[in-house]
Amino acid sequence: MIFLKRPQNFLLFCLLTLPLFGQAQSTPKPRPRVVVVGVNGMELDVIRPLLLKGEMPNLARVIKSGAYGKLRTVSAPNCPRVYSTLFTSTKPEEHGVSGFIVGGITANTNMLKEEPIWSILSKSGVTVGMANVPATFPVMPVNGYMISGMLTRGKNCEDGVLCAPKLSEVEGGDAVYPAAMKAELLRNVGDFYIDCERMPSAEQLRGNETAVIDAWLKKVQLIRDQQTQLFDYVLNTHPTEFTWLAQSCEDRTGHWLYPIAPYNVGYNPKINAVRTDAFPDQYIAFDKVLGTILKHVDDNTYVFIISDHGIKPLREFEETDPHAHMDHEKTTPVIAKHDFADGDDVPGSFFAMGPGIKHDLRLMGFEASVYDLAPTILHIYGIEQPKQMRGHVLTEIFENPGSKVAQK
Ligand SMILES: [Zn+2]
Numbered sequence: 001m002i003f004l005k006r007p008q009n010f011l012l013f014c015l016l017t018l019p020l021f022g023q024a025q026s027t028p029k030p031r032p033r034v035v036v037v038g039v040n041g042m043e044l045d046v047i048r049p050l051l052l053k054g055e056m057p058n059l060a061r062v063i064k065s066g067a068y069g070k071l072r073t074v075s076a077p078n079c080p081r082v083y084s085t086l087f088t089s090t091k092p093e094e095h096g097v098s099g100f101i102v103g104g105i106t107a108n109t110n111m112l113k114e115e116p117i118w119s120i121l122s123k124s125g126v127t128v129g130m131a132n133v134p135a136t137f138p139v140m141p142v143n144g145y146m147i148s149g150m151l152t153r154g155k156n157c158e159d160g161v162l163c164a165p166k167l168s169e170v171e172g173g174d175a176v177y178p179a180a181m182k183a184e185l186l187r188n189v190g191d192f193y194i195d196c197e198r199m200p201s202a203e204q205l206r207g208n209e210t211a212v213i214d215a216w217l218k219k220v221q222l223i224r225d226q227q228t229q230l231f232d233y234v235l236n237t238h239p240t241e242f243t244w245l246a247q248s249c250e251d252r253t254g255h256w257l258y259p260i261a262p263y264n265v266g267y268n269p270k271i272n273a274v275r276t277d278a279f280p281d282q283y284i285a286f287d288k289v290l291g292t293i294l295k296h297v298d299d300n301t302y303v304f305i306i307s308d309h310g311i312k313p314l315r316e317f318e319e320t321d322p323h324a325h326m327d328h329e330k331t332t333p334v335i336a337k338h339d340f341a342d343g344d345d346v347p348g349s350f351f352a353m354g355p356g357i358k359h360d361l362r363l364m365g366f367e368a369s370v371y372d373l374a375p376t377i378l379h380i381y382g383i384e385q386p387k388q389m390r391g392h393v394l395t396e397i398f399e400n401p402g403s404k405v406a407q408k
Contacts, residue, residue: 031126032380033301034354036244036373037293038086038133039286040079040150041251041338042307042349044070046259046280056287058294059351062305066353067397069363073309073343073370079251080107080135080151082308082348082370087116087135089374089389097135100151106159107151108173109140114388117374118142121242124383129240132194132227134248134308138173144240146177147185147230150248152194162198162252164223166191189233192226196249199256199332209270213257217278220249221285228289235296242377247289250282251338254311258336265314266335302354302380306373309338310346354380356398368394 050056051063062068073082074092076099084097084107092098096113100106118128122143130136134150153172154165167175167182168191175194176182185192197219205212224247231245257278260267290305297303313336338346350368371391378385379393395401 031241032355033298034242034304034377034380035293035297035301036242036304036306036377037290038083038244038246039250039305039307039349040134040246040248041254041309041311042283043254043310043312044347044349045310045312046254047283047349050280050283055284058287058290059305061294062290062303062351062353063360065359066303066351066357067361067363067394068349068351069368070366071306071348071350071368071370072366073346073348075343076339076341077309077343077346077348078339079248079308083133083135084112084116085370086306086308086373087118088112088114089371089385089391090114091390094388101159104159106153106157107135108153109136109138115386116140117377118146118242118244120378120383120386121381124381126242126381127240129234129238129243131230131234131245132248133244133246137175139175139177141177144242145181145234145238147181147234148175148194149246150195154194162195164193164195164197166193170194185230185233188237189230190226192230193223196220196223196252199252199334201331202333203331205271205333210274213271213275213278217253217275220253220282224249224285224289228292231289232292232296235293239296242381245293247286250279250286251311253282254279254336255334256332256336258311258313260313260335264335266333268333271333272335300355302357303352304373304377305349305351306370307348307350308370309343309348311336311338312340312346315345316340352394352397356400358397358399361397363396367396 051060074085078100080097081092081099084095085092088095094114096111097107102111118130121128128142128144131147132149136146137148137152139146139148152165152170152175155169157163167186197216200212200216259276259279260272318341340346369391372394375385375389375391376394
């Protein structure tokens with residue numbers, strides 16, 4: 001098996017699959033289109049009231065036209081750990097990306113020991129486009145394009161601490177595949193931020209809380225606007241059969257601006273009573289991003305909106321100093337988190353719509369897990385699930401689960 005890790009492997013794969021492409025030309029059969037939208041740390045406790053109030057109309061439309069529910073995640077969930085499980089449908093100890101830091105260095109794609117879905121799809125001739133997906137740095141060759149996301153390294157980045165390099169500031173690997181696409185993006189989209197803004201430290205906040213909070217939120221919106229422009233650009237000019245886009249600012253906001261009450265741990269009125277809508281506002285802003293993406297989606301496109309985990313106010317005695325969140329900014333006054341030992345405390349979320357997917361279906365309990373996304377997408381393309389994958393096809397969301405969707 002060739003695992004598409006190095007560009008020379010991709011070339012080899014192209015040569016090996018040439019006869020396949022030849023056959024496809026003689027009997028053209030359109031492949032399904034799938035768009036996955038990842039939202040880091042999407043918290044259903046915050047989203048549901050917004051949906052009831054009609055403040056997330058685009059997500060409400062997806063729910064009405066499809067299936068939705070909680071997404072069971074792994075233990076001590078964090079972004080690289082869960083995303084790599086979403087990519088491979090294997091356990092963190094199997095795929096190797098067990099956390100933000102692995103063996104003393106920041107998690108990166110060279111650590112991935114199991115084959116990710118973009119590689120399997122590329123090998124089957126499916127065109128693949130990915131933008132801003134966490135834990136995809138350095139980018140890997142695909143049958144299309146890949147632009148890295150959260151955990152991209154660059155100027156002023158320290159190991160294991162998030163930072164927000166612009167495309168031109170990336171260091172230590174490629175953020176864009178194919179390499180020539182980087183100049184095209186700089187020219188047509190601009191020098192966008194690849195990751196969300198790092199959180200302010202306690203020192204930066206002290207005495208200046210409101211000004212620092214407002215400036216930070218403004219920067220977050222700038223980053224979201226740039227990423228939306230990027231999504232719009234790639235969906236317009238580089239349409240692919242399989243597309244995966246992601247957002248990471250929602251989770252970052254929740255860590256220190258979750259709307260907690262005075263009884264919660266770490267409550268500081270100078271921070272937590274200032275912009276109490278900051279966190280819910282992230283989802284209202286995300287809904288607009290979703291609206292932009294949905295403009296590129298027709299009735300024959302499958303859409304999956306997924307979150308790696310939720311986020312909740314501090315609640316367990318699992319660390320001596322829970323406020324010192326090693327994964328984000330060591331001195332940020334963190335009041336909410338997600339890497340609880342019991343992942344069921346902070347489930348992710350799952351929304352799906354598309355041809356043959358049931359309408360208005362609510363998944364109860366933990367019917368869907370982060371292991372199930374890759375097998376379900378492979379099923380849509382009629383690709384057999386590789387042995388190492390631990391998840392299952394979410395047949396319960398399909399009206400006719402027995403049929404191979406791709407052959408309809
Ligand atoms: Zn987080």
